[in-house]
Amino acid sequence: MKIGILTGGGDCPGLNAVIRAAVRKGTFHFNDQFIGFLEGLRTSRTNPAKRPDGLDTCIATLKKNGADALIAIGGDDTLSVATKLFDKGVRVVGVPKTIDNDLAGTDFTFGFDTAVNVVTEAIDRVHTTAEAHNRVMVVEVMGRDAGWIAIYSGIAGGADVILIPEQPFDVDKVAAKIRRRHERGRYFSIVVVAEGAKFASKNGPVMQSGETDEFGHARLGGIANTLALELEKRTGFETRTVVLGHIQRGGSPTAFDRVLATRYGLGAIDMVHRGEFGKMAALRANKIISIPLAEATAKNRTVDQEMMNAAFGILEDEEKEAVAG
Numbered sequence: 072m073k074i075g076i077l078t079g080g081g082d083c084p085g086l087n088a089v090i091r092a093a094v095r096k097g098t099f100h101f102n103d104q105f106i107g108f109l110e111g112l113r114t115s116r117t118n119p120a121k122r123p124d125g126l127d128t129c130i131a132t133l134k135k136n137g138a139d140a141l142i143a144i145g146g147d148d149t150l151s152v153a154t155k156l157f158d159k160g161v162r163v164v165g166v167p168k169t170i171d172n173d174l175a176g177t178d179f180t181f182g183f184d185t186a187v188n189v190v191t192e193a194i195d196r197v198h199t200t201a202e203a204h205n206r207v208m209v210v211e212v213m214g215r216d217a218g219w220i221a222i223y224s225g226i227a228g229g230a231d232v233i234l235i236p237e238q239p240f241d242v243d244k245v246a247a248k249i250r251r252r253h254e255r256g257r258y259f260s261i262v263v264v265a266e267g268a269k270f271a272s273k274n275g276p277v278m279q280s281g282e283t284d285e286f287g288h289a290r291l292g293g294i295a296n297t298l299a300l301e302l303e304k305r306t307g308f309e310t311r312t313v314v315l316g317h318i319q320r321g322g323s324p325t326a327f328d329r330v331l332a333t334r335y336g337l338g339a340i341d342m343v344h345r346g347e348f349g350k351m352a353a354l355r356a357n358k359i360i361s362i363p364l365a366e367a368t369a370k371n372r373t374v375d376q377e378m379m380n381a382a383f384g385i386l387e388d389e390e391k392e393a394v395a396g
């Protein structure tokens with residue numbers, strides 16, 4: 072078969088491992104040929120479904136190149152376009168890519184583990200300097216609608232407060248918690264905040280710009296600075312911020328992500344040859360399975376109660392309210 076491969080949306084550690092695995096298995100085991108669509112659905116967050124004839128242009132490009140099938144590696148935006156292409160008859164298979172881990176139907180997306188490890192290391196480093204200077208450190212991490220990176224790295228790094236988009240927070244309660252820590256002789260605190268977390272008193276997340284991309288997403292960012300000012304005002308404790316930004320998305324993948332991405336690439340090429348189109352490779356209970364693309368893109372997978380309980384489980388009773396917001 073002649074198979075097209077593309078990636079779309081933000082980059083993500085493990086992309087190369089997916090492509091490598093699909094191409095190697097396809098070439099060696101099935102005698103496939105591959106076409107790489109450079110800039111895929113573009114890394115600039117272009118949405119072909121928004122342009123007149125955009126989807127038809129994609130279909131014409133596939134035809135012109137003689138592609139019998141397409142492997143689309145992306146997050147919810149890219150895979151929602153893949154779903155629309157499938158509805159128009161394209162033989163497409165999806166692979167779940169996003170550091171945010173917010174795609175439904177799969178236990179983990181590739182790239183997430185790398186991001187969590189980068190943030191955990193950063194929290195460890197921030198810990199020692201926070202302690203040395205008796206400071207409050209606010210660490211801003213990615214996570215627009217889902218706080219997976221914040222909650223995993225916050226638990227792993229021993230953060231004192233974890234603020235996620237799923238639960239708007241009361242800044243007075245967060246400040247009260249930090250004050251209580253000081254009263255108990257802990258003169259520093261680490262606050263991990265997802266970029267999409269919301270003050271209960273304000274409407275919506277803190278935005279860098281009101282401009283939206285073609286999928287309707289505004290550029291988030293800046294909550295750490297806003298929060299730090301509010302905390303300093305309320306506690307009088309010196310507060311600093313660290314915004315990790317794209318450091319979370321760049322660089323080499325962890326071993327876990329390399330293996331997961333390889334398994335996804337192998338899963339995708341097998342799905343193509345089994346004729347399982349309109350589906351996405353997914354991880355469930357450590358097995359690679361296939362689920363409908365429509366199920367994966369129907370809604371964002373947000374942090375579940377079990378994970379929140381894990382974060383609460385390591386806190387003293389009086390502290391829970393501050394973290395829950």
Ligand code: F6P
Nearest residue numbers: 081169170171213214215291320
């Ligand atoms: O890939 C998803 C994501 O990491 C979001 O958490 C974040 O809001 C967004 O990408 C930022 O992307 P960029 O600045 O590259 O457009």
